[in-house]
Amino acid sequence: xxxxxxxxxxxxxxxxxxxxxxxxxxxxxxxxxxxxxxxxxxxxxxxxxxxxxxxxxxxxxxxxxxxxxxxxxxxxxxxxxxxxxxxxxxxxxxxxxxxxxxxxxxxxxxxxxxxxxxxxxxxxxxxxxxxxxxxxxxxxxxxxxxxxxxxxxxxxxxxxxxxxxxxxxxxxxxxxxxxxxxxxxxxxxxxxxxxxxxxxxxxxxxxxxxxxxxxxxxxxxxxx
Amino acid sequence: xxxxxxxxxxxxxxxxxxxxxxxxxxxxxxxxxxxxxxxxxxxxxxxxxxxxxxxxxxxxxxxxxxxxxxxxxxxxxxxxxxxxxxxxxxxxxxxxxxxxxxxxxxxxxxxxxxxxxxxxxxxxxxxxxxxxxxxxxxxxxxxxxxxxxxxxxxxxxxxxxxxxxxxxxxxxxxxxxxxxxxxxxxxxxxxxxxxxxxxxxxxxxxxxxxxxxxxxxxxxxxxxxxxxxxxxxxxxxxxxxxxxxxxxxxxxxxxxxxxxxxxxxxxxxxxxxxxxxxxxxxxxxxxxxxxxxxxxxxxxxxxxxxxxxxxxxxxxxxxxxxxxxxxxxxxxxxxxxxxxxxxxxxxxxxxxxxxxxxxxxxxxxxxxxxxxxxxxxxxxxxxxxxxxxxxxxxxxxxxxxxxxxxxxxxxxxxxxxxxxxxxxxxxxxxxxxxxxxxxxxxxxxxxxxxxxxxxxxxxxxxxxxxxxxxxxxxxxxxxxxxxxxxxxxxxxxxxxxxxxxxxxxxxxxxxxxxxxxxxxxxxxxxxxxxxxxxxxxxxxxxx
Ligand code: HEM
Ligand SMILES: [Cu+2]
Numbered sequence: 001x002x003x004x005x006x007x008x009x010x011x012x013x014x015x016x017x018x019x020x021x022x023x024x025x026x027x028x029x030x031x032x033x034x035x036x037x038x039x040x041x042x043x044x045x046x047x048x049x050x051x052x053x054x055x056x057x058x059x060x061x062x063x064x065x066x067x068x069x070x071x072x073x074x075x076x077x078x079x080x081x082x083x084x085x086x087x088x089x090x091x092x093x094x095x096x097x098x099x100x101x102x103x104x105x106x107x108x109x110x111x112x113x114x115x116x117x118x119x120x121x122x123x124x125x126x127x128x129x130x131x132x133x134x135x136x137x138x139x140x141x142x143x144x145x146x147x148x149x150x151x152x153x154x155x156x157x158x159x160x161x162x163x164x165x166x167x168x169x170x171x172x173x174x175x176x177x178x179x180x181x182x183x184x185x186x187x188x189x190x191x192x193x194x195x196x197x198x199x200x201x202x203x204x205x206x207x208x209x210x211x212x213x214x215x216x217x218x219x220x221x222x223x224x
Numbered sequence: 225x226x227x228x229x230x231x232x233x234x235x236x237x238x239x240x241x242x243x244x245x246x247x248x249x250x251x252x253x254x255x256x257x258x259x260x261x262x263x264x265x266x267x268x269x270x271x272x273x274x275x276x277x278x279x280x281x282x283x284x285x286x287x288x289x290x291x292x293x294x295x296x297x298x299x300x301x302x303x304x305x306x307x308x309x310x311x312x313x314x315x316x317x318x319x320x321x322x323x324x325x326x327x328x329x330x331x332x333x334x335x336x337x338x339x340x341x342x343x344x345x346x347x348x349x350x351x352x353x354x355x356x357x358x359x360x361x362x363x364x365x366x367x368x369x370x371x372x373x374x375x376x377x378x379x380x381x382x383x384x385x386x387x388x389x390x391x392x393x394x395x396x397x398x399x400x401x402x403x404x405x406x407x408x409x410x411x412x413x414x415x416x417x418x419x420x421x422x423x424x425x426x427x428x429x430x431x432x433x434x435x436x437x438x439x440x441x442x443x444x445x446x447x448x449x450x451x452x453x454x455x456x457x458x459x460x461x462x463x464x465x466x467x468x469x470x471x472x473x474x475x476x477x478x479x480x481x482x483x484x485x486x487x488x489x490x491x492x493x494x495x496x497x498x499x500x501x502x503x504x505x506x507x508x509x510x511x512x513x514x515x516x517x518x519x520x521x522x523x524x525x526x527x528x529x530x531x532x533x534x535x536x537x538x539x540x541x542x543x544x545x546x547x548x549x550x551x552x553x554x555x556x557x558x559x560x561x562x563x564x565x566x567x568x569x570x571x572x573x574x575x576x577x578x579x580x581x582x583x584x585x586x587x588x589x590x591x592x593x594x595x596x597x598x599x600x601x602x603x604x605x606x607x608x609x610x611x612x613x614x615x616x617x618x619x620x621x622x623x624x625x626x627x628x629x630x631x632x633x634x635x636x637x638x639x640x641x642x643x644x645x646x647x648x649x650x651x652x653x654x655x656x657x658x659x660x661x662x663x664x665x666x667x668x669x670x671x672x673x674x675x676x677x678x679x680x681x682x683x684x685x686x687x688x689x690x691x692x693x694x695x696x697x698x699x700x701x702x703x704x705x706x707x708x709x710x711x712x713x714x715x716x717x718x719x720x721x722x723x724x725x726x727x728x729x730x731x732x733x734x735x736x737x738x739x740x741x742x743x744x745x746x747x748x749x750x751x752x753x754x755x756x757x758x759x760x761x762x763x764x765x766x767x
Contacts (some may be wrong), residue, residue, distance in 0.1 A: 003326035005404070013328040013402040020394045024432045031436035031466055035451065038462060038644040073278070149457025150449060158450045159442075 011194040018198045022205045029097040029148065029164070029209055036157050036216065047223035050154035053110060053118065053127050059218040062105050063210065069098035070207045073176075073200045080196035085183055088196060092180035099173045106166055113155075120156045122150075158217050165213060168206045173200055230633075230711075230730045244330035250316035250339050251631070254624075257308055258700065264299035265696065267292050270691040271679070278676045279480045289672035291355030291373065298360045298378065300352075302385050303344050305616050306474065309481035310427075311340070311392055313623045314420050316631060318396060320724035321414050321456070323405025323740040328398040336391035343385030350374050350381065358668065364452035364463040368444040376445055379438040386435045393427030396420055403722070407742035413504070414722055414746050415498065416668045418505040419484030422512035426473045426480070429516070434470035436461065464526055466517035476515045478612050479579070480508060482619030483550055484571050489626055490554045492720045493569035494561030497747040499759060500553040501670065507546035514543045524595045533592055535684075540590035548585055551576060562751055566718075567641030571622030578614025582607060585660065600670075603663025606708070619647070621699060625746060626718070628703060633711025633729045640702045648695035652687025721748050 004010045040047045076091030117125040126148045179199050183192050231247045240248060271292055274282040283289050315333065319326055327333050357366040357376045367375050399420050400413070406462075413421075439461070440451050450456020452463045491498040498504065520528060520536030531617060531765065554576060584605045588594045598604060621644075629635055658681040666677045674682070716725040720743075727736050 002272060002332060003328065006546060009402055013398050016401055018328060020397055020428055024390050024428050027429055027432035028436055060545045121447050147457060152450060153457040156451055165448045
């Protein structure tokens with residue numbers, strides 16, 4: 001790294017760089033969240049009704065899985081700083097496994113949505129009120145009285161936001177895999193403490209995004 | 225002279241395409257940006273020819289004209305103005321000015337050029353195979369529903385280029401934070417660096433919003449999902465909010481770097497320390513921050529609420545304050561200074577004049593009532609050309625002339641330089657001043673035919689454009705010719721302060737032979753020594 005004076009400067013630079021990158025990511029999701037806020041404020045009934053068609057327990061399980069992966073990542077960072085290479089690799093692999101599990105669950109959920117014609121576009125159908133037995137007909141409004149366009153808007157935003165999040169997960173899993181390999185082959189000077197920490201920042205960020213998306217999308221109006 | 229090689233020593237194509245040296249990346253950008261500038265300029269020339277007569281007799285169809293002004297706008301904004309000064313001069317100078325060996329992330333820097341080229345080549349591809357007719361603003365629902373041109377491809381091109389600007393901004397911010405030489409405190413940073421820091425903040429915060437917005441347009445077009453289409457439950461005004469949330473701050477991405485250049489040139493050629501250093505630095509930051517709050521002044525007639533219009537109008541007036549601060553500081557610096565009218569200074573003076581006119585007409589546009597009258601007329605076209613072309617392009621050319629000896633080690637023929645500055649200034653005013661009047665009289669923009677009473681002013685404008693074109697081609701010719709001379713410019717032909725002038729011209733690969741330590745305030749010019757220095761500079765120039 002000829003441009004740096006010492007490893008301290010290098011560590012500071014890469015951490016700051018990742019933080020800034022995350023700021024751009026916040027703005028990226030921010031545009032979508034702004035759109036979501038506008039439309040939800042305008043059409044609260046449709047959004048609440050549409051939200052009831054998401055499977056909140058599945059989202060809940062996924063939240064737990066993802067938080068687990070964040071824990072694994074935190075342990076990987078710690079191990080890397082302590083110079084325990086094998087342990088670092090193990091925790092990184094655990095992170096990947098949990099991340100992949102998240103994506104698997106998400107894909108299943110998408111498939112169910114697809115079966116119920118909830119994918120926006122020509123084949124979109126406004127679902128009959130209630131998901132299975134859950135909350136049929138409550139709240140007074142019936143599906144027929146709600147605007148189908150606004151109904152679909154919820155799903156547009158849902159698929160876009162969770163899709164973008166899933167894309168970030170895929171990138172993250174790939175990067176974590178590469179880093180695990182690099183730590184294993186002792187490619188980093190030192191034990192890769194800074195590098196693993198930087199990738200960890202990214203991973204936690206993606207996690208935090210989900211922690212916002214989950215209540216915004218799934219929990220608007222659940223009733224037991 | 226030293227034994228370490230200067231950064232231009234290697235010649236192979238490979239050495240350029242794989243370089244991570246910030247100076248070389250700057251030159252890569254310079255070459256590609258020049259190309260795009262002339263492609264966009266060619267489009268402008270054809271447009272002006274079309275508008276010379278009230279009938280559509282050059283292009284033959286309104287569609288062709290629509291595609292032309294769209295490509296002109298897209299190329300000039302996204303492939304020229306946004307990257308021009310930061311990616312060329314910023315890349316080259318920022319590390320030199322703070323006494324660093326390179327940017328913090330040299331590979332990312334090279335990557336940003338490749339990303340830029342990918343976006344740019346897609347842009348050229350669109351130009352050759354079909355075009356886009358939405359205007360560079362991609363307004364919905366036209367862009368998502370009705371236009372049957374290559375909107376998705378254009379959105380992709382803009383999306384991709386956006387990332388190069390994000391990467392550049394990120395790199396600059398980190399570099400300023402972590403790579404400063406010993407003694408280079410925040411308030412010793414050259415104003416060029418302050419402005420680029422502010423610009424980078426806007427790039428990092430604004431560009432992602434644009435990226436997501438054009439992505440939504442592309443998705444809506446492809447899948448008819450209805451984010452912006454009222455028939456499907458969407459709202460076209462939301463597009464305008466998201467778009468202008470980026471695109472108003474983007475005008476500061478275009479003009480803050482221009483101000484950066486002017487803040488270097490003015491004290492050097494006035495032989496006085498810049499007046500109000502902290503105010504200029506602070507006003508850059510203020511512009512960057514306030515710039516995010518005024519996007520609604522583009523939407524006075526969009527159907528947003530009247531109260532929103534009033535608030536946006538008032539805040540827009542507030543952003544004028546930091547810009548005015550800068551203009552006052554530059555003029556105060558010149559006042560009682562010993563002003564050398566060399567080429568860079570001529571361009572800088574041109575900048576100040578044109579920027580002031582553009583800024584004052586901007587205040588007119590920010591007043592609700594006036595805007596309703598001149599909205600979407602040539603008044604607006606004249607206004608933004610005064611700001612962006614009169615501002616950013618003048619500053620860019622001034623900066624290129626100022627640092628050309630540093631970049632290449634060569635002096636250009638001063639007389640040609642002065643002449644080009646003069647021609648550009650005259651041509652520019654003749655092109656765009658009549659457009660203020662045209663707009664005020666009611667000629668709408670983006671029309672390829674107009675009623676005959678507007679012809680005289682349009683002919684003036686077209687005549688001006690041909691003069692302007694000459695002024696833009698000249699520097700290209702004599703600067704390139706100057707490369708045939710040996711590199712005799714010397715480290716500091718202008719007698720300027722600043723770390724970049726303390727190393728060889730062209731600089732060695734790692735910028736400095738010994739790491740500099742900063743002990744003095746910036747802009748330490750003294751009026752006494754100016755005469756000898758100027759003679760010295762002139763003798764350098766004519767060696
Ligand atoms: C060489 C002199 C130039 C001439 C004669 C010229 C002429 C024009 C004309 C006739 C239009 C169309 C106005 C309308 O009907 O909306 C236009 C639009 C525009 N020009 Fe220029 N232009 C020139 C240089 C530039 C430069 C150097 C830039 C930027 C660096 C620039 C940026 C733009 C933009 C952003 C638009 C708006 C396009 C749109 O409305 O979609 N122009 N110009
Ligand atoms: Cu604006």
